[in-house]
Amino acid sequence: MNILPDGRTPDEIMAMLRSFKAYDMDWRSGRVFAYVYQPDATTATVVNDAYVLYLSENCLDPTTFPSVAQLESDVVRMVAGLLQGDEHVAGNVTSGGTESILLAVKTARDWARAHRPQIAQPEMVLARTAHAAFHKAGHYLGVKPVVVEFDPATFEADIAAMRAAITENTILLVASAPCYSQGVIDPVPVIAALAQEHELLCHVDACVGGMYLPFLRAAGRAIPPFDFSVPGVTSISVDLHKYGYSAKGASVVLYRDRSLRRHQIFASTDTTAYTIINPTALSSRSAGPIAGAWAILHYLGATGYQEMAATVQAATERLIAGINAIDSLYVLGHPAMSMFSFASNAINVFQLADALRRRGWYLQPQFSTLRSPRNLHVSVTYGVAHNVDALLADIAASVEEVRQMPPIDPALVRSMVEALVQDRSPAVVEGLLAAVGLQPGALPQEMALINEVLDTLPDAAANEVLIDFFNQLY
Numbered sequence: 001m002n003i004l005p006d007g008r009t010p011d012e013i014m015a016m017l018r019s020f021k022a023y024d025m026d027w028r029s030g031r032v033f034a035y036v037y038q039p040d041a042t043t044a045t046v047v048n049d050a051y052v053l054y055l056s057e058n059c060l061d062p063t064t065f066p067s068v069a070q071l072e073s074d075v076v077r078m079v080a081g082l083l084q085g086d087e088h089v090a091g092n093v094t095s096g097g098t099e100s101i102l103l104a105v106k107t108a109r110d111w112a113r114a115h116r117p118q119i120a121q122p123e124m125v126l127a128r129t130a131h132a133a134f135h136k137a138g139h140y141l142g143v144k145p146v147v148v149e150f151d152p153a154t155f156e157a158d159i160a161a162m163r164a165a166i167t168e169n170t171i172l173l174v175a176s177a178p179c180y181s182q183g184v185i186d187p188v189p190v191i192a193a194l195a196q197e198h199e200l201l202c203h204v205d206a207c208v209g210g211m212y213l214p215f216l217r218a219a220g221r222a223i224p225p226f227d228f229s230v231p232g233v234t235s236i237s238v239d240l241h242k243y244g245y246s247a248k249g250a251s252v253v254l255y256r257d258r259s260l261r262r263h264q265i266f267a268s269t270d271t272t273a274y275t276i277i278n279p280t281a282l283s284s285r286s287a288g289p290i291a292g293a294w295a296i297l298h299y300l301g302a303t304g305y306q307e308m309a310a311t312v313q314a315a316t317e318r319l320i321a322g323i324n325a326i327d328s329l330y331v332l333g334h335p336a337m338s339m340f341s342f343a344s345n346a347i348n349v350f351q352l353a354d355a356l357r358r359r360g361w362y363l364q365p366q367f368s369t370l371r372s373p374r375n376l377h378v379s380v381t382y383g384v385a386h387n388v389d390a391l392l393a394d395i396a397a398s399v400e401e402v403r404q405m406p407p408i409d410p411a412l413v414r415s416m417v418e419a420l421v422q423d424r425s426p427a428v429v430e431g432l433l434a435a436v437g438l439q440p441g442a443l444p445q446e447m448a449l450i451n452e453v454l455d456t457l458p459d460a461a462a463n464e465v466l467i468d469f470f471n472q473l474y
């Protein structure tokens, strides 16, 4: 495609964009239990208006747009207060959970360079349930992720394994509050105490819990301590674009004090160009997400968030009880909030995900690990909470449908896995994708076979296949 010699009209452009969406999952249906965190229509308008008002303001230079710095500071202070931080807590608004985590790991690395200069190859210890953003941060920043397992009954990080994994190269321990995959909170006080004992940093990934658990607690629920009230917790990531219900591009990374946050900031006067001072990874960036976050925090207030969390939690509990009551399905671990996953001891859950997709629902397949079976992830959010009874009815019907279906041919899976292990040339990967009907621009309906193949492949090979796939996609 080339740039058109002459442009199109705004109406034509909007019509084209709307037509493209026909291929996408229709999250407005309230049937997509992942990816989108949608508040009610009025709240969404407040966010959108604020976002658009600040769309073109650039966070690059707070001296040019001081109001942007003020909005960011306000957002950081509100979130720090929610997480029981005192006036010493410092932080920034970032583009998302991944950036918050990247920055926390960079900060830990550079803190260690200053305070543990003898460490040449820094390591961070995290449970297998921790988010892949830590692996990405390790990959980008040269900090080795040392993965420990979890208790297969509770899905909490295995503390004895964590202790055993600490070496003279360890700089950081990680806890999730909760982990995305099963919605389980790690024993943060124990992990933070372990960090203190070894004079390490401790990051709590509260990307999903930070804007939700405090409101459950305020409503009288027993929520274990996970924030700055826990001695030894040195940084926290919290996403506003998840249960903060702000527009995408808004997360907060917080540090116990400024001496730690200092390691996050980059400055450069080394070029012929303008002075760079970047607290976050990006340089030029729209102030829209910050304004959207500021607006929703002011609009909903604590009461608004508490009411939304109560609605979502009630729906989650109905859904969990209903799933556990369906023959052969069971929820994994002890989910602390509104995300969880379930497995089956009788049917293939990848086929179940496809059957649900044919009925218009999206639940997210998750692969098996050494200690956990393959499962489907469910994120209950405000925009889908009203639909849990309809979902339950369709899960029950889909389980029966899958029982009647032929299982995925193990010989076919084996041959695909063997082909991919031996040869991942573009032709082989393309052949596999064509065989499962995956092509650019179309919404794949049947993912069970490809999920089966990816789940069977060793992790390293599966990662390579996924990279090859993306590299060929466009």
Ligand SMILES: Cc1ncc(COP(=O)(O)O)c(C=O)c1O
Pocket: 095, 096, 097, 098, 099, 101, 131, 133, 176, 178, 179, 180, 205, 206, 207, 208, 239, 251
């Ligand atoms: C616990 C947790 N941490 C980090 C992330 C990464 O966040 P993002 O997708 O905003 O980069 C997620 C995303 O779901 C998450 O659930």
